[in-house]
Amino acid sequence: MTTPTRASRWQRFYAVVRQIPSGKVATYGQVAALSGFPRHARQVGYALFALRSAGDDEDPVPWHRVVNARGEISARSEPGPEPLQRVMLEAEGVTFDTFGRIAMKRHQWRAE
DNA sequence: ATTCTGACTTGGG
DNA sequence: CCCCAAGCCAGAA
Numbered sequence: 385m386t387t388p389t390r391a392s393r394w395q396r397f398y399a400v401v402r403q404i405p406s407g408k409v410a411t412y413g414q415v416a417a418l419s420g421f422p423r424h425a426r427q428v429g430y431a432l433f434a435l436r437s438a439g440d441d442e443d444p445v446p447w448h449r450v451v452n453a454r455g456e457i458s459a460r461s462e463p464g465p466e467p468l469q470r471v472m473l474e475a476e477g478v479t480f481d482t483f484g485r486i487a488m489k490r491h492q493w494r495a496e
Numbered sequence: 497a498t499t500c501t502g503a504c505t506t507g508g509g
Numbered sequence: 510c511c512c513c514a515a516g517c518c519a520g521a522a
Contacts, residue, residue, distance in 0.1 A: 392518095392519075393518075393519085394518090394519080411504085411505085412503075412504050412505075413504070413505050413506080416504085416505085416517095421517085421518095422505095423505080423506090423516060423517060424504090424505095424516090424517055424518070425504040425505045425506090425517085426502080426503090426504045426505075426516085426517060426518075427504085427517065427518050427519075428503080428504075429502075429503035429504050430501090430502055430503075430504090430518070430519065430520090431503090431518090431519085432503055433502065433503055434519085434520080435503095436503095447503080450503075451503090452503075452504065452505085453504075453505060453506085457503085458503040458504075459503080460502095460503055461501095461502070461503090465503090466503095469503095
């Protein structure tokens with residue numbers, strides 16, 4: 385709605401994640417910082433978790449472009465989107481090394 | 497109102 | 510590289 389001052393921080397995170405271009409990835413901490421909350425990396429993860437069942441076909445959030453600081457896909461409590469996330473990233477041109485890590489120096493998103 | 501949980505990060509040893 | 514402690518917030522029961 386039109387109440388940004390009362391809007392959840394989560395909406396802020398989603399807005400930033402939506403700005404991540406295809407072929408690039410950002411870390412939770414990065415998203416938090418760009419949203420204006422340097423120490424809220426955790427909340428970003430939780431926000432995305434809540435997004436799992438969101439029916440946002442009109443306003444999709446590229447959650448798959450958010451990875452942890454190690455450059456790996458974070459493990460969830462339950463199996464599911466992990467392999468999918470990797471597939472989606474690879475489909476966008478993101479490459480993984482033998483350790484299952486992303487070449488962050490090459491794919492990490494640089495905000496402008 | 498309280499308690500528990502959950503896609504994390506960073507710094508220090 | 511690994512392990513530990515602290516910081517942070519929202520939603521469900």
